[in-house]
Every structure is written in C-alpha cells, then in structure tokens.
Amino acid sequence: MTYAEMTKRFRHFFRLPLTPIAVKLNSDETANITSPMRYCEMVRKSAAYGTTFTATIDDISCASAELALGFTEPSYGEVYPRIKPANIDKITVAPLDKCEFEPDAVVVIGNASKLMLLAATLAKVKGNMIESKFKGEFAVCGECTAIPVMENTVNLSLLCSGARMFSDYRNDEIVFGFPLDSFIELTESLKEESITKALCGCLMDDLPTRVVDSILALGFTKGTDHFLGRFKNEIIRLYIPKDEKGKSTSVTLHIPVKFKDTNAAEKALDMTADLFENTLIYRRRDNWIDVVLLIELHESINRAAMRGEKFEAIINRGIEVMLDNVAKFKRKVAQ
Amino acid sequence: MNLDIYNNLKRGVESTYINLNPIQRGGVLTAEARKAVLEFADGYSVCDYCFESRVDLVQKPPVRNLSADIAEFLNMDDVRFTAGCRHAKWAAMHMVTEPGDTIVLDSLAHYTSYLAAEANQLKVVEVPHNGYPEFTIDPQMYAEKFEEVERKTGSLPALALLTHVDYRYGNVADAAAVGKICKEYGVPFLLNTAYSSGIMPIDGKKLGVDFLCASGHKSWAASAPMGILATTFEWSQQVFEKSTIRGDWSGRGFTKKEVALFGCSPVFGAPVMSLMASFPAVVKRVKHWNEEVENARYLASQLERIEGFHQMGVKPTEHTLVAFETFPFYEVSATTKRRGYFLYHELKKRKITGVHPGMSKNFKLNTYGLSREQVEYVADAFIDIAREHGIKVGAST
Numbered sequence A: 001m002t003y004a005e006m007t008k009r010f011r012h013f014f015r016l017p018l019t020p021i022a023v024k025l026n027s028d029e030t031a032n033i034t035s036p037m038r039y040c041e042m043v044r045k046s047a048a049y050g051t052t053f054t055a056t057i058d059d060i061s062c063a064s065a066e067l068a069l070g071f072t073e074p075s076y077g078e079v080y081p082r083i084k085p086a087n088i089d090k091i092t093v094a095p096l097d098k099c100e101f102e103p104d105a106v107v108v109i110g111n112a113s114k115l116m117l118l119a120a121t122l123a124k125v126k127g128n129m130i131e132s133k134f135k136g137e138f139a140v141c142g143e144c145t146a147i148p149v150m151e152n153t154v155n156l157s158l159l160c161s162g163a164r165m166f167s168d169y170r171n172d173e174i175v176f177g178f179p180l181d182s183f184i185e186l187t188e189s190l191k192e193e194s195i196t197k198a199l200c201g202c203l204m205d206d207l208p209t210r211v212v213d214s215i216l217a218l219g220f221t222k223g224t225d226h227f228l229g230r231f232k233n234e235i236i237r238l239y240i241p242k243d244e245k246g247k248s249t250s251v252t253l254h255i256p257v258k259f260k261d262t263n264a265a266e267k268a269l270d271m272t273a274d275l276f277e278n279t280l281i282y283r284r285r286d287n288w289i290d291v292v293l294l295i296e297l298h299e300s301i302n303r304a305a306m307r308g309e310k311f312e313a314i315i316n317r318g319i320e321v322m323l324d325n326v327a328k329f330k331r332k333v334a335q
Numbered sequence B: 001m002n003l004d005i006y007n008n009l010k011r012g013v014e015s016t017y018i019n020l021n022p023i024q025r026g027g028v029l030t031a032e033a034r035k036a037v038l039e040f041a042d043g044y045s046v047c048d049y050c051f052e053s054r055v056d057l058v059q060k061p062p063v064r065n066l067s068a069d070i071a072e073f074l075n076m077d078d079v080r081f082t083a084g085c086r087h088a089k090w091a092a093m094h095m096v097t098e099p100g101d102t103i104v105l106d107s108l109a110h111y112t113s114y115l116a117a118e119a120n121q122l123k124v125v126e127v128p129h130n131g132y133p134e135f136t137i138d139p140q141m142y143a144e145k146f147e148e149v150e151r152k153t154g155s156l157p158a159l160a161l162l163t164h165v166d167y168r169y170g171n172v173a174d175a176a177a178v179g180k181i182c183k184e185y186g187v188p189f190l191l192n193t194a195y196s197s198g199i200m201p202i203d204g205k206k207l208g209v210d211f212l213c214a215s216g217h218k219s220w221a222a223s224a225p226m227g228i229l230a231t232t233f234e235w236s237q238q239v240f241e242k243s244t245i246r247g248d249w250s251g252r253g254f255t256k257k258e259v260a261l262f263g264c265s266p267v268f269g270a271p272v273m274s275l276m277a278s279f280p281a282v283v284k285r286v287k288h289w290n291e292e293v294e295n296a297r298y299l300a301s302q303l304e305r306i307e308g309f310h311q312m313g314v315k316p317t318e319h320t321l322v323a324f325e326t327f328p329f330y331e332v333s334a335t336t337k338r339r340g341y342f343l344y345h346e347l348k349k350r351k352i353t354g355v356h357p358g359m360s361k362n363f364k365l366n367t368y369g370l371s372r373e374q375v376e377y378v379a380d381a382f383i384d385i386a387r388e389h390g391i392k393v394g395a396s397t
Helices: A003-014 A040-048 A063-068 A111-126 A138-152 A161-166 A180-189 A210-217 A260-275 A301-305 A310-335 B031-039 B062-075 B085-096 B111-119 B140-153 B175-185 B232-238 B270-303 B327-333 B339-351 B372-388
Strands: A021-025 A052-054 A091-095 A105-111 A155-157 A173-179 A227-229 A234-239 A250-258 A280-285 A288-296 B078-082 B101-107 B122-127 B159-163 B189-192 B209-216 B227-233 B309-312 B322-325 B362-366
Touching: A003 A111, A003 A180, A021 A260, A040 A052, A040 A105, A040 A138, A040 A161, A063 A138, A105 A111, A105 A138, A105 A180, A111 A173, A111 A180, A138 A155, A138 A173, A138 A180, A161 B122, A173 A180, A173 B270, A210 A280, A210 A301, A210 A310, A227 B327, A250 A310, A250 B309, A260 A280, A260 A288, A260 A310, A288 A310, A301 A310, A301 B209, B062 B078, B062 B227, B062 B270, B062 B322, B078 B085, B078 B270, B078 B309, B085 B159, B085 B189, B085 B209, B085 B227, B085 B232, B101 B111, B101 B140, B111 B122, B122 B140, B140 B175, B140 B227, B159 B175, B175 B189, B227 B232, B270 B309, B270 B322, B270 B372, B322 B327, B327 B339
Parallel strands: B101 B122, B101 B159, B159 B189, B189 B209
Antiparallel strands: A021 A091, A021 A105, A052 A091, A105 A173, A155 A173, A227 A234, A234 A250, A250 A288, A280 A288, B078 B227, B209 B227, B309 B322, B322 B362
C-alpha cells in the first residue's frame, strides 16, 4: 500500500478532517521556512493545508522543540522526552499522502471521539491496553514525535499550552504519535466491518451471536428467517417466534410432510386428532402438513441459550420427540 | 484512473437466458419500450415541447395523458412520476406527516419503507407477521397497533403502510381489509405495490388506498429509475403541494413547482418514456394474472418433488415470486468444488440465471412473464441438477 492509499484508508475509517503527518529526522530536503515557526505549528499547518515544511534549528522558534527533536543537547540536567543523541540538523514535516521519504514518525490530529475510536481499534490490533505518557508539555515534539521514535511505541498527547495558544490547535483536538511500523500495521488492519453477510445488506433479525452460535452447535445451519438441519433422515426447521411485544421465550421445530394432494393432506389431518397426544401441532398448508413442536423456554431465548448443556438438552429432546412422532405419523397415514 | 473499464459496457447476462431474478421479471422492457428508450435516451429529451414547466404536464410526448391514464388504470385520482417507488413513499410520508410522528407498517416491509420513515424522522411500529412457515400479516393487527400507538402517544398513527406483496415470500396481503380498518380509524393508508401494480389488477378505490406507490422498473416494464405515486383528490393538493418559497432579495418564486417532487418529477427521459411505451402492454397483461400464478404454482409443485424442497409462504402461492427451502442443495454444496456457487453454475450451464450466486439453502424465484414451456424447462433443470447430485425426486402428481 502506498502512503497515499494508507492516508485515504486511515482518514476515511476514522473520519479525520486533517491528514496524518509524516515526520522525517535528518531529511535530505532543502529547508524552506521563510520565518521561524514552532514545530507543532508546522505539523498542524501541514495537516490542514497540505504544506511540506523542512526546518533547521534556526527555523524552529520554540526552545522545547529544539531539545525534544534532538537539535540540541540540554545544557544541564536531563530532559524527557527527547531524541537522543542530539544529532539532528534538519527535520521535514509533510502530509503523509504526499511524502516521498520513509517517515520516522506519523502524527495524527483529531478530536477526542475520533481518537477514541482510533485507540479502540489500535487496542484490538495490539491486543492490549494503550499506554501513554503525557504531562501537558513538550507535546507534539516530545510526546508525539520523540517517544514514538526513541521508544518505538504509540503515544497519545493532550497537547501543551504552547500548541493550543500559538499553533492553532482547537480546544477539542488531541494528538497521537506513531512509529511508522505501528501506523502501517494499524492502517493495514482497517476494514469496514459489515454488520451482516445478508445479500440485501439488511439485518433480518436481532438474535445475538451467542444464540445463533448455540443453535449452530446443535447441528443446524442458518437460513434467512430460521434454521435448518438434517437429523437422521428428516430436515428439521427451527424457528424462534416472537410475541406481540417482540419477546422470544420459545422455539418451534417444524417438519413439513408432503401429501399427494390437498384431499390426502386433509384426511391425514383428520387422523391426527385422535392419534397422538397433544405434544405436537398439525397444520395443513395446501398438500402439506406442517408438524410443529412448540418448546417453551420460560425465559428469554438470550438467557436460555447461555445455559449451554441445559439448552442443548431441551432442543435435542425436542428433536427426538419430533423424529419419533413424525415417523409414527408417516407410518399411520401411509396405511 | 483507468478509463478503459468504461468502454464496451456489457451486462453479462445473455438475452437468450431465462432470467428468474425476483426483482427483474416485471421490469423486462417490451419491444416498444426498448425503441422508446433509444429515442429518448438523451437527458431532458422529454422536454422539447415543455410549455408548463413540469414534465407531468408535457403533452408531446403524451406524458400528461399517461398520468391521467395510469390514474384511471389504478382507479386513483391523481398520479405523479417519481424516482422509484422509494421516492414515492418518501414523498407521501414527507407531505402528510410531521417529524416525530409514528407510522405503522408491516414487518415484511421493504427496507426503503423503513428508510423513507427514517429520512422523514418518523417512528415506526411494526405489525408482526405470523412466523415460519407462512409469514403472513393479519390485517386485524393494524387495528391493534393503531390503538397501541394511541395509548402510548396520545394520537393515532400519522400513516399506515402495507406492503401489498412482500419481497421475501411473495405473500399477497389483504390490502382491502387493512384499507377498511384505516378508514374506520381515520388513518391515511399507503399501499406499496412494487410487486403488484403493473403485473396484477389493482383497484385503489376498492382497496381503500389513500396513497399508492408503484415501481416502474420492478413491475411496469420500465427502465430504472421509475416510480409512481398515485393518490386521491382528498390528498392530492397536500401531497403535490406547490412551492411557496420566495427569494428574500430577488423575490423569485416557483409556484408551479411541486415541493416533494423537487419541482418537476425527476424522470425526464428514458424512464418515463419506457413506462409510456410499455403501458398498453401492461394494461393487457394484468388480465392474465391468473395464468401467471398458475405457472408459479406449477413450478412450486415440480420443485417440491425434490426431496427436502419446500415452498415457504402462503400455499398454494398467490404470486409469481416464490421462496423455497432447498436444504439438500446446501448439503451438496458442501461436497462440491464450487461450494455454494455450484447451483448458480449448474443453472448457468442450462442457460438459466437470476438465482443469486452463492445461495443454496434457500432462494427466491420469480416466474412472471415466462411461458409455460420456459417454466417447464426451469423445473426440469432443477430436477436434473437434483438427480445428478443424488437427491431423490418424487413422481410427478
């Protein structure tokens, strides 16, 4: 995937108005800053207007950024975070989709709700929590550039007063800094998850996945509105009816039995009245009789399906009852 | 940008194939319509002699006559053309409801009925269906839902919508019964006839309909996008309300333009002309509806000879759109290289198309407009495929 493709996918997925920014330390580009700027200002301008900036130490108007980006060593004590050793002489900041170099870091600006989604997606990809270090100082330069470069880790920053006061960052904006590999890994994993595999693109029911999975585990497969499965030599249909309020507290099992014609089906239906106990319901549809078993769960299907073996036992017992009774029914009506 | 992909566009479906696609049978153009489409393919080509600033009032070609004739054909009072049935539903809802209102609709309604409501900021209350295997709508449930809405909101629903023929099982709902209930409660009644008007006889007055929405490209042998919104004199002015907006600086006004139709029905060329050219054939063909249903019933009876095949929905079917369970094909698909696509390819080999690729567990077919010979050929093809894959086939009854 090219950087332009990555940018498109990333911005589309996270609905970001600003472009992710590629940062290159010690770049080969020619310095192009007309008057000194803050590094964080270059980053935001680049993200908003698509401008590429290449700066030397003389072009940086913020002492914190000079230190954090490794242009100078601290005169006394230690400064954290910073690029070490301080051997940087030029830095390029460019929109990722336009960059023709391999970035050392990628900086992403967004509001809290969009970067929350980013964090959630990143956590899924990484399989763990997002740990961040921030203190409201040295934000874009240190927390979002130096830390990703030096520690090879993604870092979140709530920005610093310099960025918010002088560099045009909005009150609701925060920033993520990525080492390049982490950004690529995240971007390549982005997929617009379809909520359904249905051909029409619609959800046809509101059955939770665990309910569907418990039914599939019994040997059924899912049709559009119901489940089907072959048990012994019969295809049994399982349907989850809803009451008028939309609650599901029962399951019905169905085996349609075919007859030569409507009259034959009608005769067979007459026989059912005094042949069998009232466990099953027999309903004629044209030349078919639907044999139906209603299984009352006495609780919602969602809860019942969580009961594992107990649920399996209830349905399997129903399947046995269906098979026995339909076999008897077929023997009787065939006489 | 590779512009070559836009050259030599081909549909990829041979015209010599038998197409069973449920959404395409009623929209197959007549020969007359095919000619008209070419003649009026250019944008705004219907507007050469527009003297009234609205396409529905154009007299050459006779769009104005067509509006009146379609109204008569449906036994409604007033008709406009829309960009599809979904637009007609949206327009009716938009003009007779207020955001926040509640509408009642059947739980088999097309997704565009829900989306039209959503776009108009309406709440929906569904009339349940009776579940597997019939999936029918009990008209009486409309009354119950009206009362439920009134109890909860303090007023009756702003609109009731019924899907005359549902797109999933091809069940024909009892529109007259729902219409009667709507009249009793004073709730405006919108009937979605996407799968009925244009292929079967429809009498809007008999059904007690206030708004009738139709799909030209689904059931009137027209090119897409083509819809029809028909209403009664009672509602005509409100639904087809004229624009009252004025430019605050220029003073401009558009008093002949109808708001819900963006001023002028958005079907300025091929769609409305294909509808017009097919209309005489459509008027004739609805008289043969019973024969069409017979064909579908024949196909269902033949397919049900295959062990494990079972027609869902009302039996015998009352429509040409029929849904089948075909579990044995699903079992076969697990053993073939092509998996779920085996059926699609087996049918294609036999020059039959329209069963959705990948479907083998259950699928829908539409036999509308096929000759008995073609239906027999389709039935034989399915039976052949079943036999070839070791599925038992019963004797013909």
